[in-house]
Amino acid sequence: MPDGRIEDLLRGLAPQVLGVLVRRHGQFDACEDAMQEALLAAALQWPGEGIPESPRAWLITVATRRLTDQWRSESARRGREDVAAAQEPPGVPVAAAEDDTLTLLFLCCHPALSPPSQIALTLRAVGGLTTAEIAHAFLAPEATMAQRISRAKQKIKSSNIPFALPPDAERAQRLGAVLHVLYLVFNEGYTATSGADLQRADLTREAIRLTREVRRLLPADGEVAGLLALMLLTDARRPARTDADGTPIPLAEQDRTRWSRRDIREGVAIVTEALAGAPLGPYQLQAAIAAVHDEAPSAGETDWPQIVALYGLLERIAPNPMVTLNHAVAVAMVDGPRAGLDLLAPLDADARVADHHRLAAVRGHLHELAGDHAAARDQYLRAARRTTSRPEQRYLDARADRLR
Structure with a gap:
């Protein structure tokens, strides 16, 4: 092997x-x-x-x-x-069928820990991410994250927290942190923050597996269903996301015949059921957006007005700079790239994303759509300098070179 x-x-x-x-x-x-x-x-x-x-x-x-x-x-x-x-x-020997991973997941999300510590510890213990990868996911310094993980371990030790699945009431209290952890683990697997590979299928598979387990425990929870649907609908595109060299391929340029129709069908069915019967939440909205993309026969036939409406609703109930980035792209497809660039302006004052490579990359894309190739090239190069993912660096440098 x-x-x-x-x-x-x-x-x-x-x-x-x-x-x-x-x-x-x-x-x-x-x-x-x-x-x-x-x-x-x-x-x-x-x-x-x-x-x-x-x-x-x-x-x-x-x-x-x-x-x-x-x-x-x-x-x-x-x-x-x-x-x-x-x-x-x-x-x-230990029975092969015995798996304490889900119990470990809830232990890491114990209420004795702060929410950031819950997420950081779970990403380390269950997701297998390095401290540097966790810090990147949190948009925080690596030293800060290392201290947070160490304190979380000591808290578990000093509190004598039992290793067992919590009762139903307490399980519900921990669910928000659990879902956010799984979301971050999946995202790290789908677009690795560093290294030679864009994708880490081991992490996406584990995140999907664990989310299925949480849904088995809480089958009526709409956000659990929404997160599972989001993962399936997003991971369905994985076979078409990179070329032979591992360089990213934008959504609009992907060969949609390579997308997993099985995962798309399952994801659409799950989110449709969740939207019909559960209180609306951010994971359901993100899954609905992914479903609109996945069900479009081609990039040109995407229902962008519906996506804009869904992002607008998502920003109202769960504001986040990454949501704003995606919202700006959708708005640009409906109202033009200048409208999208206007939505990005406030993010320059947001410390969580002001120096993030994705902000520069989206700006580059929108400037390119607007025909301002000099500004687009500048932003692509800036984004390439800021990312630690080599496939993304290659992609961004290639976009910039194309605009010489």
């Missing part, structure tokens, strides 16, 4: 292994450290020795031994090693 496939396997197993460790031994921070050591051992050994018959059980066994070694070396452990050994003999 190539190293890349081993990396994908380890990423998928990591939250499952951590969930088992925390459920059996407690001490979230110690369990995560042990899991990371087990992952490192696997990454070093498996390429040469081969994948074990039960890789998940192998990781749990190695991590458990790391925990036992750590507790043995602590003078104040007071018998924790004996308790742990009684609960989890290192050689006992």
Whole structure:
């Protein structure tokens, strides 16, 4: 098995292994450290020795031994090693069907943690994102995010939070953070913030899987349904999003015959049902917008006035600078690029997005539509300098070169 496939396997197993460790031994921070050591051992050994018959059980066994070694070396452990050994003999295999990932997800979203800490910790423990990737998703400095994750781990440890799915009432309280976490994990997988690849299908698959699990628990919740529909409708376009070199292809230029019709049908059915029977929420609105795009036979036949109306409603109930960026593009398609540029002007004063590459990229696109090639080229180059994604850099530089 190539190293890349081993990396994908380890990423998928990591939250499952951590969930088992925390459920059996407690001490979230110690369990995560042990899991990371087990992952490192696997990454070093498996390429040469081969994948074990039960890789998940192998990781749990190695991590458990790391925990036992750590507790043995602590003078104040007071018998924790004996308790742990009684609960989890290192050689006992773990049932393949047992998956504590969803429980881990709700643990990370415990109300004892602040909402930003809930999201950051879950992205790290369940989504497998690095601290740098999480910081980019939050539009925050990496050092700040590292401190936030560390404090969240210590809070779980000091609060003795049990590892179990919460009761129904408390589960509903945590749902907003859970959905936002899954949304961010999916977005990081769909458009990676850094690195050589634009997309990380392992993250999008895991986000969709976990969202299906949350919907299984809360089948009547419209926003859970809306988020699942949004993911499916967005991920349906993934096969057509890049060329052979991995460079992004804009939505208007994608080969729509490559879109997943199965995912589109499922996403449209889910959001249609949710809009008919649940209170309106931002995920449902975003899913409705995605459905309008996906159901259009071609870019030229897109119902842009409907998309403008949906974005206007979304900005009223869930204002966000990224929503404004997308709203501006839609307005430009209906009322002209200058109208879209006018909507972007206030974002220069918004610290969350003023220096973000997407603001410059959208400005470049709208200037290009308006025929101002010099301004468009300047904005594309600015965006290329600000992004840490190499595929996006290539794309933006190519757009700028085309306008020389």
